[in-house]
Amino acid sequence: MTPLLAALPPVTVQHYLLLSGLLFAVGLVGVLFRRNIIIVLMCLELMLSAANLAFVAFSRVHGNLQGQVMVFFSIAVAAAEAAVALSIIIALYRARGGVDVEDAAEMKG
Amino acid sequence: MAELLGKLTAAMGTYGPAVLFYGVAGLVLASAAYAVVAKKIDHSAFSLMACFTGVAALYAMLGSDFLAVTQVIVYVGGIMILIVFGVLLTDRLPVEYRQISRETVVQGLAVAVPVMAALVWAAAGTSWPVVAEAAAAAAPPAAGGTDPGTTAAIGKLLLTDYLFPFEFASVLLLVALVGAARMARGGAK
Amino acid sequence: MDIAGPFAPVLLETLSACGAGAVLLVDLFTPEARKSRVGAASLAVTAILFLAAWFGMEAGGETATLFGGSLVLDGMAVFLKRTFATAGLLAVLAAIRYEDRLPRGRGEFHFLLLSALTGMFLVSSVGDLMSMFVSLELVTLSFFILAAFRRERPESVEAGLKLLVLGSLAAAFVLFGTAFLYGATGDLTFAGLRDHLASLRGAPPSRDLLLGLLFVLLGLGFKIGMVPMQVWVPDVYQGAPAPVTAFLAVGSKAAGFALVLRLVTTVAGPGTKDSLQLLFTALAFATLFYGNLAAIPQTNVKRLLGYSSIGHCGYLLMGLAALGPASYYDESAAASGAAAILFYLLAYALTTFGAFLVVILFSAATGSDEMDDYAGLSRRSPLLAASLTVALLSLAGVPPLAGFFGKFMLMRSVALTGPAGFGLLVAGAVNVVIGLYYYLCLVKRMYVHPPKDASPLPVTGPTAALLYALTAALLILGIFPGAFVTLASDAARAAFGVGG
Numbered sequence: 001m002t003p004l005l006a007a008l009p010p011v012t013v014q015h016y017l018l019l020s021g022l023l024f025a026v027g028l029v030g031v032l033f034r035r036n037i038i039i040v041l042m043c044l045e046l047m048l049s050a051a052n053l054a055f056v057a058f059s060r061v062h063g064n065l066q067g068q069v070m071v072f073f074s075i076a077v078a079a080a081e082a083a084v085a086l087s088i089i090i091a092l093y094r095a096r097g098g099v100d101v102e103d104a105a106e107m108k109g
Numbered sequence: 110m111a112e113l114l115g116k117l118t119a120a121m122g123t124y125g126p127a128v129l130f131y132g133v134a135g136l137v138l139a140s141a142a143y144a145v146v147a148k149k150i151d152h153s154a155f156s157l158m159a160c161f162t163g164v165a166a167l168y169a170m171l172g173s174d175f176l177a178v179t180q181v182i183v184y185v186g187g188i189m190i191l192i193v194f195g196v197l198l199t200d201r202l203p204v205e206y207r208q209i210s211r212e213t214v215v216q217g218l219a220v221a222v223p224v225m226a227a228l229v230w231a232a233a234g235t236s237w238p239v240v241a242e243a244a245a246a247a248a249p250p251a252a253g254g255t256d257p258g259t260t261a262a263i264g265k266l267l268l269t270d271y272l273f274p275f276e277f278a279s280v281l282l283l284v285a286l287v288g289a290a291r292m293a294r295g296g297a298k
Numbered sequence: 299m300d301i302a303g304p305f306a307p308v309l310l311e312t313l314s315a316c317g318a319g320a321v322l323l324v325d326l327f328t329p330e331a332r333k334s335r336v337g338a339a340s341l342a343v344t345a346i347l348f349l350a351a352w353f354g355m356e357a358g359g360e361t362a363t364l365f366g367g368s369l370v371l372d373g374m375a376v377f378l379k380r381t382f383a384t385a386g387l388l389a390v391l392a393a394i395r396y397e398d399r400l401p402r403g404r405g406e407f408h409f410l411l412l413s414a415l416t417g418m419f420l421v422s423s424v425g426d427l428m429s430m431f432v433s434l435e436l437v438t439l440s441f442f443i444l445a446a447f448r449r450e451r452p453e454s455v456e457a458g459l460k461l462l463v464l465g466s467l468a469a470a471f472v473l474f475g476t477a478f479l480y481g482a483t484g485d486l487t488f489a490g491l492r493d494h495l496a497s498l499r500g501a502p503p504s505r506d507l508l509l510g511l512l513f514v515l516l517g518l519g520f521k522i523g524m525v526p527m528q529v530w531v532p533d534v535y536q537g538a539p540a541p542v543t544a545f546l547a548v549g550s551k552a553a554g555f556a557l558v559l560r561l562v563t564t565v566a567g568p569g570t571k572d573s574l575q576l577l578f579t580a581l582a583f584a585t586l587f588y589g590n591l592a593a594i595p596q597t598n599v600k601r602l603l604g605y606s607s608i609g610h611c612g613y614l615l616m617g618l619a620a621l622g623p624a625s626y627y628d629e630s631a632a633a634s635g636a637a638a639i640l641f642y643l644l645a646y647a648l649t650t651f652g653a654f655l656v657v658i659l660f661s662a663a664t665g666s667d668e669m670d671d672y673a674g675l676s677r678r679s680p681l682l683a684a685s686l687t688v689a690l691l692s693l694a695g696v697p698p699l700a701g702f703f704g705k706f707m708l709m710r711s712v713a714l715t716g717p718a719g720f721g722l723l724v725a726g727a728v729n730v731v732i733g734l735y736y737y738l739c740l741v742k743r744m745y746v747h748p749p750k751d752a753s754p755l756p757v758t759g760p761t762a763a764l765l766y767a768l769t770a771a772l773l774i775l776g777i778f779p780g781a782f783v784t785l786a787s788d789a790a791r792a793a794f795g796v797g798g
Contacts, residue, residue, distance in 0.1 A: 011131075019134050021228045025225055030144070032221055033213065037463070038192065038195050042157050044463070044467060046145075047474070049161065051477050053167060056168050058484075062484035066266075066428075066485065068173050068259060069266050069267060069428065073274055080435075081435070082192065083191060084443060085466070088458050092455045270366045273308075273364070273365035274429045284413045284443075287409060288443035
C-alpha cells in the first residue's frame with residue numbers, strides 16, 4: 001500500500017491549476033458543441049468555476065485574500081447571470097416552443 | 110495487527126491529502142465531463158451538481174472555508190436549483206437530440222484548438238510557484254489555539270478595501286432581479 | 299468647475315444608480331394613463347448627468363482616487379464619462395420615441411438603460427480588476443435584458459439569448475485571464491500590474507501573464523465587436539429594439555475600448571509593446587476587412603449598421619496599433635493613438651445616434667427596416683433623408699463631418715509609427731472607399747429611386763429639433779474639433795505619462 005501511495009507526487013498548487021485549466025477546457029467544449037441552451041448555460045457556469053478555482057489556488061500561492069474576495073464577486077455575478085439567462089430561456093420557450101440553439105437561429109446573412 | 114494499523118495510520122497522515130486530492134479531482138473532472146456529454150439534460154444537471162460540490166471540497170482543501178460554504182450555498186443550493194427549474198419549465202417536449210452540423214464542428218474546433226494550445230503553451234513554459242500543500246498556507250494567526258478561518262478577514266476586506274465593488278455588485282443583483290422578473294413574468298405580453 | 303470635491307470619482311455613478319431607482323419608483327406610482335411621465339423622469343436624470351459630466355467635472359485636474367484605488371478619475375475617465383453621458387441622454391431621447399411600442403414595462407426599460415449607463419460610468423474609471431469585472435458585468439447584464447426586452451417578438455428574444463451566451467463566454471475568458479494576471483503578479487490592481495512589469499526591467503513577462511492578458515483582451519474584444527469575437531454583432535443589432543441597438547453599439551464599444559485602453563496604457567512597456575503592436579495590427583486588418591466587406595451585400599439597415607460597426611472597431615484598433623515597433627517607438631505616437639480613439643468614440647456616439655434615430659422614426663411609421671423600403675425617402679420626408687445622409691457620410695468619413703476628423707486622427711497616429719504602419723494605413727484607406735460605397739448605395743436609394751409608397755412621413759416639432767441638433771453637432775465636431783481634440787490629447791498624454 002505504502003509504495004503505491006509513494007508513487008503519487010505530492011499535491012502542489014500546480015495540480016490545482018492544471019485541474020482548473022482542464023475544467024475550463026471541458027466547459028468550453030460543451031459551450032461550443034452542445035445544442036441545448038440550458039446545457040450551454042451549465043457549461044458556462046463550469047468555465048466560471050474553473051476560473052474561480054484558479055483564483056483560490058493563486059490566493060494560496062500569494063498568501064493574500066484578494067483572490068478569494070474576487071471569487072466571492074464572481075459567484076455573485078454567476079448567480080445573477082444564471083437568473084437572467086433562465087428567464088430569457090423561458091421567454092424563448094414561450095416564443096418558439098423549443099430550447100435548442102437552432103431555435104435561436106432564424107436570422108441569417 | 111496493531112503494527113499494521115499503526116503503519117496504515119502513518120501512511121494516511123503522509124499521503125492522505127494526496128489521496129483526497131486525487132479522489133476529489135477525479136470526481137470533479139469525471140462529473141464535469143459527464144455533464145457535458147450526457148444525452149439527458151437532467152443527468153447533466155445532477156452531474157454538474159456533484160462537480161460543484163467537489164469544487165467546494167477543493168476550496169476547503171486550499172484553506173478557504175468561507176468560499177467552500179458559499180460555493181455550496183450559491184452554486185449547489187441556488188444556481189443548480191434554478192437550472193433544474195429551467196429544465197422542468199421548458200422540458201415538457203421530449204428533448205430532440207439534433208445532429209451537430211459539420212459547420213458547428215469546424216467553427217467549434219477553430220475556437221477550441223487555439224485556446225487549448227494557449228493553455229498548454231502557458232502551462233508548459235511557466236515556472237509555477239510550486240508550493241507544497243502544507244507549506245503554502247499563509248497561516249492565519251491562530252489565536253487561543255483555534256483557527257479563525259478566513260471568514261472574518263474576508264468580511265473586513267469587503268467592507269473596507271473592496272467596499273466599492275461590493276456596493277455596485279448590489280446594483281448588479283437588482284438589475285438581475287428586475288430583469289428576470291420582466292422576462293419571465295406571465296400574463297399579458 | 300468641480301462640484302463634487304473629493305467625491306468626484308463617484309458623482310455620476312451615484313447619481314445614475316439613484317436615478318435608476320427613482321425611475322422604478324415613478325413607474326410604480328404612476329397610473330397606466332400617464333406612463334409618459336416615466337420617460338420624462340428618465341430624461342431628467344440623464345439631462346442632469348449630461349450637465350454634471352460636461353460642466354460639473356474638471357477635465358485637467360489631478361488624478362483622484364477613491365476606495366483605496368478601486369476608482370480612478372483621470373483625464374481619460376472624464377472624457378469617457380462625458381461620451382457616455384452624451385450617449386445616455388441620446389439613448390433616452392431615442393427610447394422615448396420608441397416606447398409606445400412597449401405595451402408594458404416602460405419603467406423597467408428606462409431602469410435598465412440607466413443601470414447600463416451606471417456600469418459604463420464605472421467602467422471608465424476602474425482601478426482594479428475586481429471592479430472591472432463587476433462593472434463590466436453590470437453593463438453586459440443590463441444589455442442582455444434590454445436586447446430581449448420585446449419578448450413577444452422572437453427575434454428580440456433571440457438577440458438577447460445570443461448576447462447572453464456569447465457575452466457570458468466572454469466574461470468567462472475575462473475572469474480566467476484575470477486569474478492568471480493575479481497569479482503572475484499577486485495583485486489585482488492596475489498599479490500592481492504596472493509595478494510588476496516595471497520590476498522586470500524590459501525582460502519579457504512570464505507566459506502566464508501573457509496568457510492572462512491575451513484572455514482578457516479576447517474577452518474585451520467581444521464587447522467591441524473585434525474579429526474573431528464579432529459573431530454576435532449582426533444578429534443582435536438586427537433583433538434588438540432599435541434604441542437598445544444604438545446604445546449597445548456606442549456603449550459596448552466605448553466601454554470595451556475604455557478597458558482595453560486602461561489595460562494597454564498599464565502594460566505597454568519595453569518588454570511588451572512589440573507583441574502588442576503586432577497583435578493589434580493583425581486584429582485591425584482582420585476586423586476592418588471583415589466588417590466592411592460583409593456589409594456590402596446587406597439588405598436590412600440595422601444589419602448593415604451592425605457590420606459597419608465591426609468595420610469601425612477596425613478603425614479604432616488602428617489607434618492601438620500605433621503603439622509602434624520598438625525602434626520607432628515614440629510616446630507621442632502611442633498617446634496620439636489613444637487620443638484619436640477617445641475623439642473617435644465621441645464622434646461615433648453622435649453619428650450612430652443620428653443614424654439610428656432615423657431608423658427608429660422610419661420603422662415606427664412604416665414597420666420596416668429593409669433598405670428597399672427606404673427608396674424615395676427624400677420625397678416622403680426630406681428631413682429624415684437629409685439627417686440619415688449626414689450621419690452615413692460621417693460614418694464613411696467624409697469631410698467636414700465629425701467622422702472624417704476621427705479617421706484623420708487615427709490615420710495620423712498610425713503614420714507617426716513610421717514604415718511599420720504603412721500597410722495598415724493603406725488598408726484603412728481602402729476600407730474608407732469600401733465604406734463609402736455601401737453607405738452611398740443607401741443614400742442613392744433615398745434620393746434617386748422612386749418611392750413605393752409616396753405618402754409623406756410627418757416629423758413632429760421636438761423630434762425635428764433633435765435631428766437638427768444632432769446634425770449640427772456632427773458638423774461642429776468636424777469643423778471645430780480643436781477644443782475636443784485638446785481634451786482628448788491631454789487625457790491620453792497623461793495616461794501614457796507623457797508631459798504636456
